[in-house]
Amino acid sequence: MVDLSVDLGNGLRMKNPVMLASGTCGYGEELADFIDLSSLGGISVKGTTLHARQGNASPRMVETPSGMLNAVGLQNKGVDYFVENIYPRIASLDTSLVVNVSGSSVDDYVAVCDRLRPLDRIAAVEINISCPNVKQGGMSFGTDPSMAAAVVVAARQIWSRHLMVKLTPNVTDITLIARAVEEAGADSVSLTNTFLGMAIDVERQRPYLSTITGGLSGAAIRPIAVRMVWQVSQAVRIPVVGLGGITCGRDAVEFLLAGASAVQIGTANFIDPTTSVKAIAYIEDYMERHNMADMSAITGAMKTP
């Protein structure tokens, strides 16, 4: 029998390595019609900010080759609404709950984490320093090692449970950011968030997105994300959560072999809401076929020449 459970440290233990990525599964409920949420390793719920955000104007989405651009812009009702109205609905879910936290200042991040402290079913926060679709903060924190570290140091002060940091791929050397947040006290890193891109409607001579640029996700960028996960997993000692263009179990295994301890399914939920549960079954079968008893046998198992 294969043991799929994975311990990312500091209290984030998951029954298997497959999570739903923030911003692609709402609060889990949207996918509950299609999958049994309790079969998942974890769910990273919608990016949550201190104050409610309306998000960006429409259009917010355009399809690209093997991918899509989005410009949602962290639409959410704010942390207080989450605490009062959403948490009570999802607290009983039998899966690890992670709250993705965004802000436009260090104080924002701290304030959101502070509001989440009483919610004992929240196993971890995922500090999002990589959203490409907000004017202030977001990605700007994730492209500078010292700013990234500053956010983590501050959040670490008041958040004692698992602290995951979501990294942006829009950098020259992602290992520098990963090391900076590790030294600042992060328990794990998740990567990658979306790639900054744009697309133009040539007949109208206008960008497809209201914000001109948006975040590119989907299978198209998987080779870049896998490379970054491979680099980062060798650069840090904390666990790496891999995401970026996973469309099936094979893709999930690719990230695990590259060095990820767990994976997140994102855009694929839009195409097949059952991708995550299919991936879990594939991983179990794969590990059996390759005589891998537990997750330590598959994480980073890629052989190099």
Added chain:
Amino acid sequence: MVDLSVDLGNGLRMKNPVMLASGTCGYGEELADFIDLSSLGGISVKGTTLHARQGNASPRMVETPSGMLNAVGLQNKGVDYFVENIYPRIASLDTSLVVNVSGSSVDDYVAVCDRLRPLDRIAAVEINISCPNVKQGGMSFGTDPSMAAAVVVAARQIWSRHLMVKLTPNVTDITLIARAVEEAGADSVSLTNTFLGMAIDVERQRPYLSTITGGLSGAAIRPIAVRMVWQVSQAVRIPVVGLGGITCGRDAVEFLLAGASAVQIGTANFIDPTTSVKAIAYIEDYMERHNMADMSAITGAMKTP
């Protein structure tokens, strides 16, 4: 009638804005069975180094979603062989000839440019500071503004004709590199080169490429390349040559609207060797339909909200 000619400055005048990208068309000859090379705006021939290079071991290629990874590693017979054996064969081509120049040290770049000086049919060099597949030099020059500038300053000393610099997308802020090479004396910039990526054969648990990582190209990365061309065209005054995932005339127009003065067709040559000539016809028809008399009417014509 539409005037497709474009003047990139300092002697690089092309009959139309469509070039073949270096490393995807050999020395033009490989495509001569399929297209009339004299119908092209220009050709950027295979990356040329001071000494002959065998390139990397096999396998050098793997297909990815809407793209491919390559790890050729600048295989070429060296600049002297080019001067003596290849140039005489292509010198008579009725299209603008650009030689892509690579090196592992500043002196290498200078030496190659020096050898090319006597070849009066070479309208421009394309200084390649963005090859992801060589151990020394290559991309490392392209990720640091001061190193990038150093290469350009040195090459500028002995190369008086058009000097184009090919930029890597694997950076946090590509406009910083673009500005640095502009100040260093570049006549134009071409972007983007390939994205550093990797892919794993999960059954064999080995990377598909002998070099583990390689350069990602193809339609998959077009949205990122278009975004960078748009950013750079606003950051510099010199012309921008756009490339990265152009598969058809529409894609070429997308880059032009984003701010490119010309475009290069790369990976698409592998799928349809006639992509470039079809793109030229499309651009001409597009400009007629939109009452654009010359290239100044289409370059950067995207309307922003």
Added chain:
Amino acid sequence: MDFKVREVVPHGRNYALLRMMPVKGEMPEVEPGQFVQVEIPNSKSTYLRRPISINWADRREMWLLVRRAGAGTNALCDLPEGSRLSIILPLGRGFDLSVRGNVLLVGGGVGTAPLLMLGKRLVTLGVDVKFLLGARTTSDLLQLELFKQTGETRVTTEDGSMGHRGLVTDHPLLTDGEIDHIACCGPLPMMKAVAAIARSRGISCEVSLENMMACGIGACLCCVEDTVDAGNVCVCKEGPVFNIKRLKW
């Protein structure tokens, strides 16, 4: 669920009617105005599913009326009969079926598709249904016979090749007719114009929106519409049908 395409009937050069049945089991209950998310099996350049409104459905069969708008919809219109399709359905909220009195269903182009099922349903509910269908030209007027069988049907064409020349918003039935409720589906400018008339005449009005969608299940927040009562809401979940009272038009 998986469907088998029984028939692909071209409607002119730009449209096709796809008739399909579930590979196993019965069709789920479907409300007029709901839509489906179709996976495109045979298009190299299509990554996401395509949202398509339901033209007609019963417990055995479903019809999708598809306009050739790009690679994805072209691939659907070119499907060989017998093809299998993975479809997520039913999605969204349909039209209000509690309306009574004189109900005018206004459609433009392929936007007439969901009005066929709506009209038939309202008729069974004893509602007096009239159709006002607009198109650029006659060949863009789809399923006209089916509409006429269902209720009184008026037509407008921009080139005057059939019916009243001009737009649906020029038609006296809309501007002066005795109407208690309007249900509208078509191009955005048309729906906004119809909504304006409804407002000025104090007639209740529903429209079916088509905002760019990724998931269709309320997860991606890409297709939002700004509402008076709740700000940005997902068209795929709260809509696609909205009463114009909720919209900031």
Added chain:
Amino acid sequence: MDFKVREVVPHGRNYALLRMMPVKGEMPEVEPGQFVQVEIPNSKSTYLRRPISINWADRREMWLLVRRAGAGTNALCDLPEGSRLSIILPLGRGFDLSVRGNVLLVGGGVGTAPLLMLGKRLVTLGVDVKFLLGARTTSDLLQLELFKQTGETRVTTEDGSMGHRGLVTDHPLLTDGEIDHIACCGPLPMMKAVAAIARSRGISCEVSLENMMACGIGACLCCVEDTVDAGNVCVCKEGPVFNIKRLKW
């Protein structure tokens, strides 16, 4: 050029023979051992063309024998008859047709495909041709009747279900037979083993390589093989057929 697929003949579960004709005009002249680059029209996950060796061709028709190796080749094997294919051909250099005497054509799995055309051509040139075909099991032995019609044919199967049990390299015809020249196509380990025997016995030998290819026209330099005389050369342009004298095996 564009081809129309006349027939898709399944060969067991894992292979299909595609028979096709140019949409217009005649087939170009094709040499045994040359290959084509096929654009995959109906696979979402295929971006590049697929290089496939020519199984048989005359001035009217071409045969491609395709093994289901992934999404691209699966899509080809599942093509409806009448489909159109965009194909670049003929590509590369074929087998040496100046060979004389006792020529043994050694094939493994789907690698036997180009040997059919080669054998038929050599026979017309008056060469004494023998075939030695190896496979895992009987169902992987393709076009056996056509080979037997062309020349003396010996078979090996790993499970012994037909012919000599074991690998082609165990067969006395190869290890002890009177041979002046060997032409070989199959899995790399098999070709290397055959080349080793040829070297030890001093027999001239050609092999057809299958290195991963992007363009197929010598532009991308992805499919190179290291040679004794010229270092890395493009398999697609200088090959796919090489005399083992040139290889560093």
